[in-house]
Amino acid sequence: MxxxxxxxxxxxxxxxxxxxxxxxxxxxxGDGEGGREAADIEALQGEVEQLQQQLNxxxxxxxxxxxxxxQARERGLLSDGKER
Numbered sequence: 001m002x003x004x005x006x007x008x009x010x011x012x013x014x015x016x017x018x019x020x021x022x023x024x025x026x027x028x029x030g031d032g033e034g035g036r037e038a039a040d041i042e043a044l045q046g047e048v049e050q051l052q053q054q055l056n057x058x059x060x061x062x063x064x065x066x067x068x069x070x071q072a073r074e075r076g077l078l079s080d081g082k083e084r
Contacts, residue, residue: 015021072078 016025069078
């Protein structure tokens, strides 16, 4: 039994230094895809927050422009577009 275990261990040594073995070691150690996915999620959350801020700014600018146009129309500075 001992020689069989010894041969199996000798066979696993080259596999452990291969790309597959290193990937398995990272996965078992916790440095696999889980860490990368968490970093990706954090990056995406930051981008979403930035896009929300930009969208809010654009909405505020649109509201301001609409108010200016409405005031200009009330004062008679702009036509309502029905005169054609």
